[in-house]
Amino acid sequence: xxxxxxxxxxxxxxxxxxxxxSVVAVxxxxxxxxxxxxxxxxxxxxxxxxxxxxxxxxxxKYFLKGASSFGSEELIRSRIAARKETVLxxxxxxxxxxxxxxxxxxxxxxxxxxxxxxxxxxxxxxxDAACVTIFQSPSSALTIEFQGGDPLLRFDLIQRxxxxxxxxxxxxxRRIRFVITSTLHQLTTEMCxxxxxxxVYLSTSLDGPAALHNKNRPLPTRDxxxxxxxxxxxxxxxxxxxAVAALMTTTKASLAHPEAIxxxxxxxxxxxxxxxxxxxxxxxxxxxxxxxxxxxxxxNFYQKALQRVLEWNAKGTELREGTAALILNKLLSPFDAGxxxxxxxxxxxxxxxxxxxxxxxxPSDEARMLAETGDxxxxxxxxxxxxxxxxxxxxxxxxxxxxxxxxxxxxxxxxFNSYCGxxxxxxxxxxxxxxxxxxxTEHCKRHKWLFEYFFHKLRTxxxxxxxxxxxxxxxxxxxxx
Amino acid sequence: MRKVRVQTQGIEYRTVARVVSLESLSxxxxxxxxxxxxxxxxxxxxxxxxxxxxxxxxxxxLTTNRDAAVQWQAETVLETADMLIDGDVVAVxxxxxxxxxxxxxxxQHHTVFLTNxxxxxxxxxxxxxxxxxxxxxxDEAVQVANHMASSPHTLGFSGGEPLLLGKxxxxxLDTFAHRHPSTRFDVLSNGRLLADSGDAKHLLHGLGxxxxxxxxxxxxxxxxxxxxxxxxxxFEETLSGLLNLHRFGQPIQLRxxxxxxxxxxxxxxCEFIGRNLPFIREVALMACEPIGFALAxxxxxxxxxxxxxxxxxxxxxxxxxxxxxxxxxNAPLCALPQTLWxxxxxxxxxxxxxxxxxxxxxxxxxxxxxxFSWHRQSRHAMKIQKIEGIINV
Amino acid sequence: xxxxxxxxxxxxxxxxWVDINQPLSLAVQTELIHRGWKLRQLDVCFxxxxxxxWSITAFNEILAHLLNDExxxxxxxxxTPVLLNTFVATSE
Numbered sequence: 001x002x003x004x005x006x007x008x009x010x011x012x013x014x015x016x017x018x019x020x021x022s023v024v025a026v027x028x029x030x031x032x033x034x035x036x037x038x039x040x041x042x043x044x045x046x047x048x049x050x051x052x053x054x055x056x057x058x059x060x061k062y063f064l065k066g067a068s069s070f071g072s073e074e075l076i077r078s079r080i081a082a083r084k085e086t087v088l089x090x091x092x093x094x095x096x097x098x099x100x101x102x103x104x105x106x107x108x109x110x111x112x113x114x115x116x117x118x119x120x121x122x123x124x125x126x127x128d129a130a131c132v133t134i135f136q137s138p139s140s141a142l143t144i145e146f147q148g149g150d151p152l153l154r155f156d157l158i159q160r161x162x163x164x165x166x167x168x169x170x171x172x173x174r175r176i177r178f179v180i181t182s183t184l185h186q187l188t189t190e191m192c193x194x195x196x197x198x199x200v201y202l203s204t205s206l207d208g209p210a211a212l213h214n215k216n217r218p219l220p221t222r223d224x225x226x227x228x229x230x231x232x233x234x235x236x237x238x239x240x241x242x243a244v245a246a247l248m249t250t251t252k253a254s255l256a257h258p259e260a261i262x263x264x265x266x267x268x269x270x271x272x273x274x275x276x277x278x279x280x281x282x283x284x285x286x287x288x289x290x291x292x293x294x295x296x297x298x299x300n301f302y303q304k305a306l307q308r309v310l311e312w313n314a315k316g317t318e319l320r321e322g323t324a325a326l327i328l329n330k331l332l333s334p335f336d337a338g339x340x341x342x343x344x345x346x347x348x349x350x351x352x353x354x355x356x357x358x359x360x361x362x363p364s365d366e367a368r369m370l371a372e373t374g375d376x377x378x379x380x381x382x383x384x385x386x387x388x389x390x391x392x393x394x395x396x397x398x399x400x401x402x403x404x405x406x407x408x409x410x411x412x413x414x415x416f417n418s419y420c421g422x423x424x425x426x427x428x429x430x431x432x433x434x435x436x437x438x439x440x441t442e443h444c445k446r447h448k449w450l451f452e453y454f455f456h457k458l459r460t461x462x463x464x465x466x467x468x469x470x471x472x473x474x475x476x477x478x479x480x481x
Numbered sequence: 482m483r484k485v486r487v488q489t490q491g492i493e494y495r496t497v498a499r500v501v502s503l504e505s506l507s508x509x510x511x512x513x514x515x516x517x518x519x520x521x522x523x524x525x526x527x528x529x530x531x532x533x534x535x536x537x538x539x540x541x542x543l544t545t546n547r548d549a550a551v552q553w554q555a556e557t558v559l560e561t562a563d564m565l566i567d568g569d570v571v572a573v574x575x576x577x578x579x580x581x582x583x584x585x586x587x588x589q590h591h592t593v594f595l596t597n598x599x600x601x602x603x604x605x606x607x608x609x610x611x612x613x614x615x616x617x618x619x620d621e622a623v624q625v626a627n628h629m630a631s632s633p634h635t636l637g638f639s640g641g642e643p644l645l646l647g648k649x650x651x652x653x654l655d656t657f658a659h660r661h662p663s664t665r666f667d668v669l670s671n672g673r674l675l676a677d678s679g680d681a682k683h684l685l686h687g688l689g690x691x692x693x694x695x696x697x698x699x700x701x702x703x704x705x706x707x708x709x710x711x712x713x714x715x716f717e718e719t720l721s722g723l724l725n726l727h728r729f730g731q732p733i734q735l736r737x738x739x740x741x742x743x744x745x746x747x748x749x750x751c752e753f754i755g756r757n758l759p760f761i762r763e764v765a766l767m768a769c770e771p772i773g774f775a776l777a778x779x780x781x782x783x784x785x786x787x788x789x790x791x792x793x794x795x796x797x798x799x800x801x802x803x804x805x806x807x808x809x810x811n812a813p814l815c816a817l818p819q820t821l822w823x824x825x826x827x828x829x830x831x832x833x834x835x836x837x838x839x840x841x842x843x844x845x846x847x848x849x850x851x852x853f854s855w856h857r858q859s860r861h862a863m864k865i866q867k868i869e870g871i872i873n874v
Numbered sequence: 875x876x877x878x879x880x881x882x883x884x885x886x887x888x889x890x891w892v893d894i895n896q897p898l899s900l901a902v903q904t905e906l907i908h909r910g911w912k913l914r915q916l917d918v919c920f921x922x923x924x925x926x927x928w929s930i931t932a933f934n935e936i937l938a939h940l941l942n943d944e945x946x947x948x949x950x951x952x953x954t955p956v957l958l959n960t961f962v963a964t965s966e
Contacts, residue, residue, distance in 0.1 A: 056701060
């Protein structure tokens with residue numbers, strides 16, 4: 001069979017070196033191909049010499065054009081648009097922080113205040129105004145997440161918001177999901193009944209087995225772990241088996257216990273675990289020395305934890321790892337799973353908004369935490385400002401301008417730029433400057449490692465791993481940020 | 482299409498009519514339709530003659546009695562060997578030796594043939610195209626819609642390339658949708674003429690979701706697909722057509738005929754579909770019909786699927802991971818690895834299906850698609866092997 | 875503002891300043907810093923802060939790849955920037 005085609009032109013792509021002799025090449029749609037050094041050179045310099053099967057693969061993945069390409073070009077556009085669904089469809093995640101009060105004094109928490117403190121709570125008027133702004137988002141699906149402090153300490157404000165949103169939604173008819181992020185220590189039976197009747201989900205922190213969890217999250221009574229577990233049990237009993245999701249934060253103390261942390265999640269009946277590193281910005285320097293850890297320390301921990309997760313799956317226990325699912329969604333699926341991270345332009349402000357107890361609207365959780373340390377430069381506006389006003393604020397414009405991965409310095413030649421985007425909020429926190437070259441940021445170093453790691457795994461994957469990888473990669477009814 | 486040997490008189494031009502018993506005529510009669518009324522005896526013949534004199538000029542006599550036919554002065558259809566069935570929609574004319582059964586309710590699969598012209602020339606085409614103007618088929622299709630007394634569950638449109646009907650295609654589809662509101666439709670089309678957004682809008686706007694478009698795709702790069710369909714530029718046009726179909730909310734089934742150049746690249750094709758066309762409702766992998774152009778290219782089309790089990794398993798695994806539903810059609814179960822049996826569909830139309838001698842004692846015969854009736858065991862690569870012993874189907 | 879030093883094992887622990895005998899583009903400089911090497915400029919050339927022998931070898935290998943890959947990338951067409959006003963404009 002001969003292939004009669006005009007010499008194909010190269011389409012834009014980049015590559016990342018896997019080892020001395022091979023690279024992974026990624027095209028503008030995020031399709032990837034593993035190439036030897038020789039294949040890369042042939043592709044770039046003499047594509048007509050490519051072996052036919054390789055040529056077909058590279059054309060089908062948009063590295064090369066065919067003889068005519070108007071249909072493929074439409075496909076490229078729709079593939080790129082599909083990746084950006086989360087930032088193109090409007091703000092789907094709205095975080096309401098009704099209060100900063102909390103009984104814990106977790107070493108890594110930037111925000112909470114002691115229970116006796118006043119003046120750190122939203123007014124009912126502000127709650128109402130936030131609910132109005134939420135519906136100005138064009139997104140057909142809305143997740144409203146209550147955070148704090150411990151938002152259960154002001155359950156009355158949560159109820160006010162939920163009731164008002166449900167009333168407004170009788171007209172709008174959007175798909176709405178409510179989540180409350182809390183230690184669950186304040187959870188009562190009455191609260192659970194209200195949550196059950198209004199389909200509100202709970203999200204809590206579970207850092208690992210009791211000793212580790214209690215060390216990370218100290219209470220005067222030293223029983224944070226036990227109280228969280230009994231909150232989970234109460235919620236499941238009254239609301240249902242899937243009432244609670246759990247998140248963990250990796251501290252220096254966590255690093256020695258990857259398997260124990262995973263096992264703790266399985267033991268307590270969770271089907272998802274999210275291995276999240278600690279965001280170090282916002283702390284005093286002395287705390288960083290104390291709490292911080294290097295990237296290699298985290299990646300070593302992560303690999304062991306992931307290995308344990310895969311072992312559980314091999315034994316028949318369904319357990320999904322959230323960071324892996326996020327990365328694998330980018331690599332393997334044409335659909336955007338809805339994570340607000342790793343978007344270009346940034347999800348901060350475009351996909352998520354935070355209505356804070358201090359009366360201001362922020363583009364992300366990290367941005368409001370930054371304000372707690374004294375840097376208020378990332379406020380989009382005041383609660384009560386219209387969505388249009390928030391979106392045309394100078395801060396929002398700057399966030400967008402500094403987060404286009406095909407333009408930002410360093411990002412534009414990065415092979416992973418169709419999976420990723422700069423984090424200007426992180427750059428502001430780390431360097432005091434949103435437009436800092438992404439390559440220098442913690443965000444970039446961590447995610448570049450993750451992309452590289454999963455590409456290595458995919459290159460040598462067996463069928464079992466691929467089945468799991470594709471299962472995790474497929475968006476399954478949305479996810480919480 | 483089924484042909485029934487008949488002798489016709491008095492019917493100068495090809496006419497569409499519905500077969501009906503004399504008893505049922507009064508319930509079904511409409512002035513704008515034509516009827517083949519069955520006369521079982523002389524009394525019935527007389528009765529039909531009376532009705533014609535009374536003004537029911539759209540009645541044609543249907544009889545097995547040669548004498549009655551000779552005496553009858555007006556239009557007659559004489560059945561000789563095979564019989565027509567009540568409810569059949571047929572096309573008859575004096576110059577034709579057969580009645581063409583355009584629709585029979587008891588058939589498992591129904592197809593309305595729209596044109597024999599095509600803008601592709603697939604290597605394995607089972608219905609080799611012709612070039613002459615056959616636009617009368619569009620009018621005949623409308624007549625079929627009108628003459629069908631009952632609405633089947635599903636009805637397919639094929640050709641040639643139905644899109645070559647231009648604006649007449651919408652007229653045909655609308656007539657069927659209007660007359661048979663509970664029926665679901667399939668259109669077998671290469672989608673190439675839907676590449677233009679304006680043309681796509683004209684055809685598809687307001688069409689609803691009752692039509693599934695069955696579009697062949699044979700490769701993940703232009704040179705692969707264009708080679709199989711023997712038309713440069715077809716791949717890009719088909720991709721654009723698929724995107725337009727999706728834009729107008731039209732359900733799509735991709736059809737992949739399993740000939741050698743396709744099987745060699747099946748892995749890449751399935752990956753391409755999973756990543757680029759995830760909105761596809763279903764992928765149908767089809768064993769090749771040994772007829773038509775396929776006979777001219779046996780080195781490419783005469784395949785023993787047993788040799789390609791690895792490629793089939795790989796392709797179906799890729800589609801499963803991408804959550805694109807898939808089925809296997811036209812393949813006898815003995816040619817497939819057992820892990821793929823859940824994908825196999827009984828899909829050969831009744832009137833062209835047969836089994837080999839060996840099949841008689843095969844324990845999974847009732848689940849099997851069987852063979853095309855022009856399959857010759859000795860001549861083709863795919864050999865039949867009956868399945869014996871205990872199998873969990 | 876916080877300074878965080880996430881260190882790549884490639885460059886740690888560093889002890890010796892090593893000369894780099896070719897010009898480095900800003901992109902390559904940034905990439906090296908991203909991977910954890912400290913750079914300084916001495917007159918016309920750069921120096922990188924490397925550890926014992928292992929790190930010098932690794933550094934030279936990586937630098938060679940970075941420079942060659944940079945040349946290769948120049949032959950590939952750049953991605954067309956996404957139109958900004960798609961994202962900045964809002965509708966009421």
